Amino acid sequence: MQAWIDGIGVIAPGLPNWRSAREVLSGVRDFEFTSTVLPLPSLLPAAERRRASNVIKLSLGLGLEAVNQAGVDPSTLATVFAASGADGNNCHALCEQLASKDRQISPTRFHNSVHNASAGYWGIATRSMASSQVIAAFDASFGAGLLEALAQVVCNGQLMLLIAYDSEYPQPLRAKRNTPDCGGVALLLNPQCSVASLASITLSPSHQSADVMTDAGLETLRQQIPALRALPMLQRLASGQAGSVILDYLAPMQLKLDMQPC
Amino acid sequence: MVDLSLEVEVLFDALEHALCGRQPEHTDALIHHSDRRLQYVAIRHSERLAEAGIHVKLSQLEHSKITVSPLLLSAYTLTTSLGRGLEATREAMRYERSGLAKCCFETVELDTWVGVVDGVDAQQLPRALGHYDCRNNRLVQLGLETDGFALRVREAVERYGNDRVGVFLGTSTAGILETELAYRRRVQGSGVLPDDFHYRTTHNAFSLAEFTREYFGLTGMAMTISTACSSSAKVFGAAARQLTIGSIDAAIVGGVDSLCLTTLYGFASLQLSSARPCRPFDAARDGISIGEGAAFGLLERTEQHPPGSLLLLGVGESSDAYHMSSPHPDGLGARLAMEAALRSAGLAPDEVDYINLHGTATLANDASEGQAVATLFGDCVPCSSTKGATGHTLGAAGAVEAVICAMALTDGYLPGSPGTTELDPTIPIRYQNHNGSASLRRVLSNSFGFGGSNCSLIFGLAN
Numbered sequence: 032m033q034a035w036i037d038g039i040g041v042i043a044p045g046l047p048n049w050r051s052a053r054e055v056l057s058g059v060r061d062f063e064f065t066s067t068v069l070p071l072p073s074l075l076p077a078a079e080r081r082r083a084s085n086v087i088k089l090s091l092g093l094g095l096e097a098v099n100q101a102g103v104d105p106s107t108l109a110t111v112f113a114a115s116g117a118d119g120n121n122c123h124a125l126c127e128q129l130a131s132k133d134r135q136i137s138p139t140r141f142h143n144s145v146h147n148a149s150a151g152y153w154g155i156a157t158r159s160m161a162s163s164q165v166i167a168a169f170d171a172s173f174g175a176g177l178l179e180a181l182a183q184v185v186c187n188g189q190l191m192l193l194i195a196y197d198s199e200y201p202q203p204l205r206a207k208r209n210t211p212d213c214g215g216v217a218l219l220l221n222p223q224c225s226v227a228s229l230a231s232i233t234l235s236p237s238h239q240s241a242d243v244m245t246d247a248g249l250e251t252l253r254q255q256i257p258a259l260r261a262l263p264m265l266q267r268l269a270s271g272q273a274g275s276v277i278l279d280y281l282a283p284m285q286l287k288l289d290m291q292p293c
Numbered sequence: 294m295v296d297l298s299l300e301v302e303v304l305f306d307a308l309e310h311a312l313c314g315r316q317p318e319h320t321d322a323l324i325h326h327s328d329r330r331l332q333y334v335a336i337r338h339s340e341r342l343a344e345a346g347i348h349v350k351l352s353q354l355e356h357s358k359i360t361v362s363p364l365l366l367s368a369y370t371l372t373t374s375l376g377r378g379l380e381a382t383r384e385a386m387r388y389e390r391s392g393l394a395k396c397c398f399e400t401v402e403l404d405t406w407v408g409v410v411d412g413v414d415a416q417q418l419p420r421a422l423g424h425y426d427c428r429n430n431r432l433v434q435l436g437l438e439t440d441g442f443a444l445r446v447r448e449a450v451e452r453y454g455n456d457r458v459g460v461f462l463g464t465s466t467a468g469i470l471e472t473e474l475a476y477r478r479r480v481q482g483s484g485v486l487p488d489d490f491h492y493r494t495t496h497n498a499f500s501l502a503e504f505t506r507e508y509f510g511l512t513g514m515a516m517t518i519s520t521a522c523s524s525s526a527k528v529f530g531a532a533a534r535q536l537t538i539g540s541i542d543a544a545i546v547g548g549v550d551s552l553c554l555t556t557l558y559g560f561a562s563l564q565l566s567s568a569r570p571c572r573p574f575d576a577a578r579d580g581i582s583i584g585e586g587a588a589f590g591l592l593e594r595t596e597q598h599p600p601g602s603l604l605l606l607g608v609g610e611s612s613d614a615y616h617m618s619s620p621h622p623d624g625l626g627a628r629l630a631m632e633a634a635l636r637s638a639g640l641a642p643d644e645v646d647y648i649n650l651h652g653t654a655t656l657a658n659d660a661s662e663g664q665a666v667a668t669l670f671g672d673c674v675p676c677s678s679t680k681g682a683t684g685h686t687l688g689a690a691g692a693v694e695a696v697i698c699a700m701a702l703t704d705g706y707l708p709g710s711p712g713t714t715e716l717d718p719t720i721p722i723r724y725q726n727h728n729g730s731a732s733l734r735r736v737l738s739n740s741f742g743f744g745g746s747n748c749s750l751i752f753g754l755a756n
Binding site: 032115116117122125126127129130134135136137138141142143144145146147148150151152154155157158159160161162163164165166167168169171172175178179182183185186202203204206207208236280281283284 | 502538555560
């Protein structure tokens with residue numbers, strides 16, 4: 032499975048966008064942990080924009096950063112969304128209400144509880160009627176999303192956008208699922224090399240152990256936010272060097288990515 | 294016009310150029326030939342075509358690429374409120390029975406009907422997989438151990454290796470019921486969830502796929518697709534792609550959803566659930582009946598398909614880009630999904646012999662889906678929703694109805710629509726109110742979900 036990366040989006044604690052992530056990952060600047068800053072979802076209609084949850088702001092921000100880098104019109108793009116779970120804050124509010132005497136939950140909370148809420152809002156915001164796949168694979172969600180995204184690129188021969196993200200879980204759920212903050216990665220994938228292409232990636236299954244980040248802060252992010260299992264790949268991209276990385280997927284199956292800068 | 298870049302504007306320029314050059318007296322004479330790239334996914338393009346009254350011509354010759362090569366559906370099974378397995382389902386459907394009953398699930402106090410699967414709570418998971426224990430995974434196991442399906446999976450694992458059989462399962466809520474119940478058991482004061490509550494292996498959307506992977510000792514790829522009520526239709530697309538590019542040799546596909554408070558109270562909050570058994574496409578329809586179910590299939594890439602074997606011929610996916618919980622009023626997204634499935638299968642609309650509709654029995658779904666079907670197929674193709682029999686099994690509906698389509702093909706019958714009496718006269722489709730017999734070669738199944746997620750599948754019999 033091979034594709035070219037034409038655009039990258041990054042939003043994570045201390046890494047507000049791909050440009051600053053590239054500086055940190057290539058060693059120009061040290062990583063400093065700060066809470067994730069989420070962009071306003073300016074593309075959404077006013078009513079949705081006001082109510083947009085962190086998950087929506089995160090996924091739209093990621094996707095648009097990748098798309099804008101390559102100057103691609105999102106209204107024609109197929110998408111793959113990958114996330115470990117749905118909106119944790121919304122889930123908490125629903126479960127709390129359903130455990131109370133008054134079980135009349137809000138209809139908006141209910142329709143926002145679906146795992147594909149971010150894909151739905153992406154469609155509304157970009158008016159894209161293309162196929163949108165939505166994957167969940169717990170800690171393996173980034174790998175699963177990448178497998179599906181690359182398969183779509185190869186089978187359909189078209190540009191496509193992968194948006195992998197996870198949002199924070201509030202207590203008491205956080206004690207069971209420690210995702211402390213929002214973070215994610217978007218990749219605009221092209222079946223062929225274009226003027227916007229940054230690097231080619233070729234995926235193959237591997238039984239080697241996954242690469243880890245040498246910086247302790249970044250390694251914590253890689254472990255706590257499933258979408259950031261992509262960090263070793265981003266580091267290789269930031270270095271501009273050819274080579275391969277092993278990304279954590281689903282033991283014993285890991286993903287080897289051979290990367291060649293353009 | 295010829296341009297090698299994928300610029301949308303080029304497309305519109307070409308379209309406007311053609312519209313300008315059209316003879317005014319022949320307003321219906323322009324046929325727009327196109328491949329399936331930008332134009333089918335750009336709303337502006339579809340709207341401009343509709344505005345100019347142009348019919349989009351689709352034929353096999355116009356494919357830019359065929360996504361799915363026919364894949365063998367070598368084994369399949371389903372368990373719903375109609376019964377456990379193919380034979381029980383066949384028997385119930387023969388008599389047009391419904392599995393729906395007044396809701397008395399858990400502590401739910403709602404005036405609604407549900408489709409409950411018998412015997413779920415009696416299932417015992419293997420001791421080593423005890424941490425997966427919840428109603429949803431019990432239903433997974435019940436489903437897998439029906440119709441000899443698990444045995445067929447083990448044979449495939451033997452044949453291909455445990456890293457070459459992938460797992461692709463759909464769900465909307467997985468085992469969220471565990472979390473709902475755990476919230477009632479929070480520790481007084483601290484609000485901490487109880488120690489025996491396992492989020493990862495019950496509530497998380499991946500739990501059913503991970504459980505299935507471990508149940509069969511698999512070591513390769515696995516994923517859950519969760520796009521609300523299209524989830525387990527879309528698993529066929531994801532699996533087909535991996536099979537097509539050769540990263541796996543066989544795939545366990547399917548969907549499992551079980552009753553929970555979130556969906557029961559959630560659909561009630563949207564005023565989308567009926568106080569009576571649901572009546573798809575009925576003039577008096579007033580909402581859904583939620584059901585639970587488990588359905589699985591084994592997809593394989595084989596060189597030759599013996600005559601009469603069941604094939605997945607096409608998959609089409611689209612998005613409404615319209616609203617989170619209401620379908621596109623003109624059924625535009627639904628139509629795009631059906632068109633994409635036809636292109637993927639290389640079929641014209643008149644080559645489809647039966648359509649299993651999404652047909653939830655909400656006012657909006659049936660009107661919009663009916664319009665899309667009428668636009669594409671006219672009133673020639675027999676179609677029905679089987680949700681009056683099974684209830685709406687949400688994330689399992691795609692797989693449940695794929696298996697119902699497989700049964701219709703092998704048995705040569707058109708499923709009727711329990712609960713439907715007075716057809717909605719405003720929907721001009723050939724709705725199959727009662728069972729009929731017919732020699733079917735190819736059938737299409739629709740599944741649409743919240744967030745505007747649409748998927749159509751086409752199955753057929755090998756010649």
